[in-house]
Amino acid sequence: MRVVALEEHFVVPALVKRISPDAIRARGFRPRRLPPGGPNPLDLAAEIGPERIAHMDAAGITVQVLSNTGPGPDLVPGGDGVAMAREMNDHLAAAIQRHPSRFKGFAVLPMQSPEACATELERSVRALGFVGVNINGTTNGRFLDDPVYDDLLSAAEALDVPIYVHPHLAPEPVRAAYYSGLEAGAARVLEAAGWGWHQETALHILRLVLTGTLDRHRRLKLVIGHMGEMLPMMLARADDVFALDIGHLQRSISETIVGHVWVTTSGIFTVPPFLAALATFGIDRLMFSVDYPYASNLKGRALLDRVSLAPSDMARLCHGNADRLLKLSPG
Secondary structure, three states, X not given: OOOEEEEEEEOOHHHHOXXXXXXXXHOXXXXXXXXXXXXOHHHHHHOOOHHHHHHHHHHOOOEEEXXXXXXXXXXXXXXXXXXXXXXXXXXXXXHHHHOOOOXXXXXXXXXXXXXXXXXXXXXXXXXXXXXXXXXEOOEOOEOOOOHHXXXXXXXXXXXXXXXXXXXXOOOHHHHHHHOXXXXXXXXXXXXXXXXXXXHHHHHHHHHHHHOOHHHHOOOOOEEEOHHHXXXXXXXXXXXXXXXXXXXXXXXXXXXXXXXXXXXXXXXXXXXXXXXXXXXXXXXXXXXXXXXXXXXXXXXHHHHHHHOOOOHHHHHHHHHHHHHHHHOOOOO
């Protein structure tokens, strides 16, 4: 069966080298511990060609939708950040052109220059053929509900492409309050893939609801990974506890989120979280993903053998929902 994976990453080392080391440190990037014998995920992320395709083929993955893994242009202010976003998008477009049946792209944007984001998104979709945009968490502590990003959200609506809200590291005050005082490796993982990434992304989506941003942008389409970033188990409680304090909103918390958000399986390959996401969002809102190269294609693909779905529902999960959302051609 055709299998599309949506949260798969690449990096352009030559462009990353142009980012100030101080900016990278300030954003919280720290060296990760590698398993004995490797591989280094960033080495795998840099290659968009035969080696990556071989890994995909071994796992039965037909298409990867690629997005930048940080550090990236969102750390670079002004014209340099705008130029870097263009270069990174052009790099990805060239890689896709070499293997158009295997790769598609999400744009990266110069998030410190909000006035340039809509323009670069439109160029990436109309001129480069990208199918959406990936936003890595907050930018200088600002979420997408900040009014400076209103034109970006409107552009995504007008272009009818989704925004993939991807986790990122916490702003420095949060890091100091929540993740200090631990062994360095444990602190890094707690802040990131072990917990913090997921609660921060859930908060990002909840803020888009509670600020009324999604009421103002009723056609905005959002994607989140990791089986819903903890939201599936919390939506009923959110409806209950927010009931007296959302008179300024047009819809309930759950109605708004389920109406705007698609969920991918990225990085979480056990059945209970899948069942929670399925019960909360429904099969038409679930899409397969791996989180390559930070997760194994083989482990991600094995999830499809563990879940029990009707053939038509399995087709929705594997490719049908992604094909519709991203307007992908099965050919």
